[in-house]
Amino acid sequence: MSQLTHDRPPAAAAPLEDRVERVAAAAYRMRHYALNMGEVQGQGYVGQALGSADIMAAVYADQLRFKPDEPEWEGRDRFLLSTGHYAIGHYAALAEAGIVPVDELDTYGSDDSRLPMSGMASYTPGMEISGGSLGHGLGVAVGIALGLRFQGSDARVFNFLSDGELDEGSTWEAAMGAHHHQLGNLTAMVDINALQADGKTDTVLRTEPLTEKWEAFGWFTQRVDGNDPEQLVRAFSNASEQASTTGHPSMILCDTLVGRGVPLLENREKAHFMRIDESEWQICRDQLTAGFEAATHEGTARS
Incomplete structure (x- = not known):
């Protein structure tokens, strides 16, 4: 399985089709x-x-500036995982990026x-902040983005949030702070999977219409299918094109499906924290491979 080895994002150099294929393949491995x-x-x-693999793949395979062998390189872009319980997905991205050895994943x-x-x-190389109680990540991201500006750095900050995290008032305070300080070096993304620990997101606390709200808070806002690599690559490209030391922060709202890529898990109830039978793991892997190969074959046939 190939891994990423760049210290500069390839987005500006590669054709869109190549970038999309790169992201899709990375998400499959993740x-x-x-x-x-x-x-x-x-x-x-x-x-x-x-569900979030495509989003993280789009960041790490197409956008993020980093050095795999030097996770604390001063010139790196920062990826902040606001939702600490998504760590399993982030570790997959770090392994794909070559920051964490693939073999080490067995110790999870x-x-x-x-x-x-x-x-x-x-504990973890490449993990910028510790996660736990939700609602802190964007505030930390605002502070880091502001600090990088004061240091004269052109590094960018990427912050991953969940839709349930938008229930937290501190998130919206941070959103106002990012606009107030004109943090054009900050890009946030929200995994909108419509599910949280206590049930469906819209029954716990209705936060829609999200696009209009983030725009009202002064953010450059896009909403995409978070399981469509092409839409994600285009959205992150748009955010990159308007990124600057001073300007509008960017928000990418990503509608996703819990368990995406594995039909056995996509329709499972109580999907926030899954218990999967011993006999089901290989079925999950087989379904994932079959779906990816079918999608790849369909894409080849179209081209």
Whole structure:
């Protein structure tokens, strides 16, 4: 399985079709990594990892500036995982990026592992902040983006949030702060999978219409199918084109499906924290491979 090895994002240099293929292939491998990690524990936030794989692949395979062998390189772009329980998906991205060894994924959630079930910056290379209680990530992202500007750095900050996290008032305070300080070096994305621990998002606290709200808060806002690599690549490109040291922060709202790519899990109830039978893991991998190969064949036939 190939891995990313760049310290500059390839977005400006490669044709759109190549970039989309790169992201789709990375997301496919990341989903496999997530399933393999989930099997170690027999359960976990596997559905979120599968659903958000395309988003994280678009960031790491197409946008983020980093050095795999130097995770704390001063010139790196920062990716902040606001939702600590999505760590399994982030570890898959870090493995694809070459920052975490693929073999180390087998230690996921184990004693003395660098890959705990909730993201911890003190343990994991490439993990910028520790996750836990929701609602803190965007505030930290605002502070980092402002600090980078004061340092004269051209590094960008990418912040991953969930739709349930938009229930938190601190998120909206940070949104106002980003606009107030004109943090054009900040791009945030929201995984809108319509599900949270206590039920469907719109029954816990209705936050729509999200596009209009983020625009009203002064953000350059786009809404896309978060499981469509081409839409994601285009959206991140649009955000990159208007990124600057001073300007509008960017928001990409991503509608996704929990368990995406594995039909067995896409329709499973109580999908926030999945318990998957021992006999089902290989079925999940087979379904993932079959779906990816079918999509790849269809794309080849069209071209």
